[in-house]
Amino acid sequence: MEFCPGCGNMLQYELPNMHDARFFCPTCPYVAYVDRKVKIKRRQHLVKKEIQPIFTLDDYKNAPKTEEPCPRCGFPEAAYRTQQTRSADEPETRFYRCMNNNCGHTWVDYT
Known part of the structure; x- marks a missing residue:
């Protein structure tokens, strides 16, 4: 959840149809564009743990x-x-x- 730095209202999300996705304030002209550049720095393979019985x-x-x-x-x-x-x-x-x-x-x- 993001808030407007100018007036403090909760920002609304606008779907990317004609321009990039963005958050906008419904009461003032503040707009924050969503950065689509997400980079994965390191991949980590998950290891399954051995299932231990409840009773031996x-x-x-x-x-x-x-x-x-x-x-x-x-x-x-x-x-x-x-x-x-x-x-x-x-x-x-x-x-x-x-x-x-x-x-x-x-x-x-x-x-």
């Missing part, structure tokens, strides 16, 4: 167990952990891990 495998070893069937293999038992991932008035999120040694599938229940 050791966290599920001593976790409570429940009769929740695995959606992948159908094994009837799963360990679960809970964490508040949304706002305080929302229910906590449950993270399940299948107790079948061959499967080990992990899934989330948001309800």
Whole structure:
């Protein structure tokens, strides 16, 4: 947001149709042209960070167990952990891990 240095009113933007883009003051004759010469001095490549799990495998070893069937293999038992991932008035999120040694599938229940 730009303001007029003469009268202090907020400047309005005028689209570039017949001339260059500019800001102008609606009450006084002040005009400021927008400079289109933008230069990128240095490009920096972003590096993706490694995604770290919320719970490790050791966290599920001593976790409570429940009769929740695995959606992948159908094994009837799963360990679960809970964490508040949304706002305080929302229910906590449950993270399940299948107790079948061959499967080990992990899934989330948001309800």
